Amino acid sequence: MTALEDLPTPALVADVDILERNLAEMARALPGPRLRPHVKAHKCTGIARRQAAHGHRHFCGATPRELAGLARAGLGDDLLLANEVVDPTRLEALAQLDARVTVAVDSEATVAAAAAAGLREVLIDVNVGLPRCGCAPDDAGRLADFARSRGLSVRGVMGYEGHAMIVADRLERDAATSKAMALLAAAHAEVGGDVVSAGGTGTFDLNAIATEIQAGSYVFMDTAYEKLELPFAQALFVWATVLSVSPQFAVADCGLKALGMDHGDPAMGAGKVWFCSDEHVTFAPHEPARVGDRVRVYPAHVDPTAAYHERLYLVSGDRVVDTLEIDLRGW
Amino acid sequence: MTALEDLPTPALVADVDILERNLAEMARALPGPRLRPHVKAHKCTGIARRQAAHGHRHFCGATPRELAGLARAGLGDDLLLANEVVDPTRLEALAQLDARVTVAVDSEATVAAAAAAGLREVLIDVNVGLPRCGCAPDDAGRLADFARSRGLSVRGVMGYEGHAMIVADRLERDAATSKAMALLAAAHAEVGGDVVSAGGTGTFDLNAIATEIQAGSYVFMDTAYEKLELPFAQALFVWATVLSVSPQFAVADCGLKALGMDHGDPAMGAGKVWFCSDEHVTFAPHEPARVGDRVRVYPAHVDPTAAYHERLYLVSGDRVVDTLEIDLRGW
Known part of the structure; x- marks a missing residue:
């Protein structure tokens, strides 16, 4: 030993006793598919297996390699690429995985790339206030129709309230989250589908709109998140x-x-x-x-x-x- | 293609034409062993080979893996671990390399670790103003004697003027370098040996004391070094x-x-x-x-x-x- x-x-190094308490606390708050663990925080199938043991079988990742590794590890029940990718080679490889794969799209170009690669399911990624990926909220319905016209199944919407995530004051964080999620809810009304994917460790218990929360950092935590007085x-x-x-x-x-x-x-x-x-x-x-x-x-x-x-x-x-x-x- | x-x-990605001009410019300024390329900047034996092709056969690194990789690549003529390491396993592996290996020491503990691992040659690492590794300048002679008493050959001194390295104004950079190198020269007078190893990309043409300059970033450059108007x-x-x-x-x-x-x-x-x-x-x-x-x-x-x-x-x-x-x- x-x-x-x-x-x-x-x-x-991770203290496994603390880590398991973090996993248990999150699984209690967001059981099963209410949490879609984001593997970008740890990039480790061994940790993903522990998350699965706590009941979470739907994962998301930010890179094709993250999804491919999860599929190889037998964790491919429902994988979301919570990011835009336009490289045909890597998109085609995702379509070939022994896994259910959904990808985020936020433009006609990313829809076309997904369809051309043989992928079948997408989420419409909506910009809810963080200047990063995501279509304008009022363009989400049109983009969903465009995706359906290309033969893609639109499972719903995704929108990351990253600008709210490490706001120190809980009330302010809540307000910023609610404002962002109102945009996502409006987009969802136009898009349809069962999935509203959003959130992260900082808003896991504040986001009242998302059907699933994409949290990752809660497993390990860091000094930035530590300031938020999370459980x-x-x-x-x-x-x-x-x-x-x-x-x-x-x-x-x-x-x-x-x-x-x-x-x-x-x-x-x-x-x-x-x-x-x-x-x-x-x-x-x-x-x-x-x-x-x-x-x-x-x-x-x-x-x-x-x-x-x-x-x-x-x-x-x-x-x-x-x-x-x-x-x-x-x- | x-x-x-x-x-x-x-x-x-590196533009090989720019990179080769950087290599040629440095080899002109500091030919052969006047430069001891620091591989920590690139961590790539392929780049080290190009540096060797420009006449530099003595390398330094910051980690045991960097030195081991250079030795495996046939670049082990004269390798310096320009850092303190106390792990016996990795020090013993360094002693077993098919290469000439010198390690930096700055305390009785690091001397003892080097001797116990079977290493034979050291440089006395001297603190010349950057709060990092290195013994006090006035302790260098005593430490060299201690190293010799443990059967180690003391090749000279090393001292990194990192606090001078990216000072934007050239005159100020020169002054800070001279001040640091006066400390190193005084330590060298007490220690003896042929080697005074110091410097980096920012002081490559200012450091008048060092017998060899440990530069690495000049190969690639970055936006921080770009501000110094180096060649x-x-x-x-x-x-x-x-x-x-x-x-x-x-x-x-x-x-x-x-x-x-x-x-x-x-x-x-x-x-x-x-x-x-x-x-x-x-x-x-x-x-x-x-x-x-x-x-x-x-x-x-x-x-x-x-x-x-x-x-x-x-x-x-x-x-x-x-x-x-x-x-x-x-x-």
Whole structure:
């Protein structure tokens, strides 16, 4: 049995007890198909299997590789590519998967690409306020008709209220979510279909319109989501070794190539983070540090953190209980 | 022959003509062993081979995997691990490589780890002003004696003036470099040995003390280094496809998992970047964009960008002339 202490560092580690509590809490709030776990947060079929064990059999992903990996893992009951893809080769491969595959479309071009690839089911992706993908809400009905004219089955709508997702104040987050979902509901009335797919970890219990919530980060959590006081706890950290100690600071081997940095510096229990460089985090330790000490580094954003690592170690206390490949990386 | 246009996106691409001009310019300024290319910038033995073809046979890296890969590729004439590592397993593996291996040490603990692993040569890593690894300058002589007492050969000193590296004003950069290198020279006087290893792309022609310069980013360049008006041009970009177009903005498939973000948002020729999310860049295009258009996204920091990608495509004009594995990723 490997001890946490003995892992080669930097190592991506999740506390499996916290992780399982997060999974159970979400499955209680959004049982079965009320949650469509978004695998982009972890890119790991081993974690998707745990989500399935909690009753969620419908998944979504952001890349063709994520969907292909889920299908290969026998998790292909109902897969949603919650993103636009126009590459014919990869769309055709999705159509060939041993899985039910639905793709998001938001333009005539993406509808045409899906139809040409032999895909059969789509969701109309609606822009509900985040300047990213999604058609204008008042164009959704027309686009659904266009998709049907190309032989596609339109299962409903999708709209990501990403601009509401990490609003710190719960009332403001609720208001932003409601405003976004009013747009999605109006679009849904024009589009039809059974599915209204939206949401994420930050709005999982606020979004009253979605028939399914696309949450992913709740599994691991990060310092950005931690501020929202959600009923999920931080399970993920990068395990690092102190390499160098000076009077005012210490340095551990967890840097920019082990951390998603778009939400800023990571946090540490062992001290205050000064800055990160390619392979190092420099921090002011609370207690005197020694070379060889192990420390936990909590990322500010889990998704681009997991995407840097080859594997995820699950630990219970200080024992490594499982090693999972981060097998859905790349595109 | 694959066309750039036909690459699956997002793709890490370097313009080989610009890259070769960067290599030639550096080889002219710092011929042969005057440059010790730092492979952390590209993590690619294919690029290291091109650097060797320009006369540089001594490399450095930041991780054991980088050194092991170089040795396997026959590039092990003189490898420097320009970082502290205390993991016995990986240090012992370095000692077993079919290569000349020198490691940086900055404490009794790192000296002891190197000696115990069977390594034979070290550089004393000196803190020259950047709060990261490196012993205090006035402790370098004592540490060198300690290393010799453990049977290690001390080849000299190393000190990275990272705090001077991207200072925009050349005179200020020069002053910061000189101040840092005065500390390194004093330490070197106490330590002895032939090697004074320091520097990087930003100080390659300012550092008058180093016997060898550890530059890496000059190969690719990025928007941070671009501001320094160095004689190197931006060769690297992420090739992306426009997925969605709205009246005010467009969205392409190059996001946080394809870009190092610690230096901020990337730049684009096709428009002004608004923000990045996991798989997207939202930008205001200068000219009307269409779904399926290809665009170039220039990262703000090359090192953590390359570390996300499996391969690098070399293009000349719009033709793909080579595909290189980013084979030195991980630790």
